[in-house]
Amino acid sequence: MLDYAPDLDRVYQALADPGRRLMVERLSRGPASVSELGRPLEMSLAAVLQHVQVLEACGLIRSSKLGRTRTCSINPVALRVAESWIADRRTMVERRLDRLGEYLAKTADPPQPGKAVSATREKK
């Protein structure tokens, strides 16, 4: 019964950190080297590399090394999977609330002109 999809666990875990979200944000605009990714973050290159590894392990980014430079790029598929899980639940909730609204609108007493709320109550 439990949705143990390891990717979702790790993708949401990765996105729960503001530094990693900033990296994803940067990579959404195009590939970047690890040192470029670290520039706006006040942390050591080792710490940046650790975040990069978390993002790569869950599939949100890919990286390749050429000489001494590791270049990272985003993987839109992982973004889509993480988005879909939430979107499916949000759609389910909104449809249910819409149906509830329609039901309440149908079953509500139609407003009777000239009659106050107290009069409606007396009728019951």
Added chain:
Amino acid sequence: MLDYAPDLDRVYQALADPGRRLMVERLSRGPASVSELGRPLEMSLAAVLQHVQVLEACGLIRSSKLGRTRTCSINPVALRVAESWIADRRTMVERRLDRLGEYLAKTADPPQPGKAVSATREKK
């Protein structure tokens, strides 16, 4: 520069657990009591309550107590916020890849009938 929005940190952290995702899944179909939420999970009521508190603290669910029963319901607003952050990045990536595709299609040499790849190379 860092996106320190505490809600996003906590919402993604909450969604990184399969048990909590199962609770969100259940609540998407309608309100439920804490014991109902715990039924498919093999854990103590105390552990279930702890997960409920994590979900409530980040705004994904709301709960209210009537007598001895605590009833939980989903908050679609928090789902929408979590979905939007990912959707905005995914859209950005896809637009960039589309533009790149168009650029490559425009700048590519049109295929020349009767000429092999080696012939194209000789031309340069």
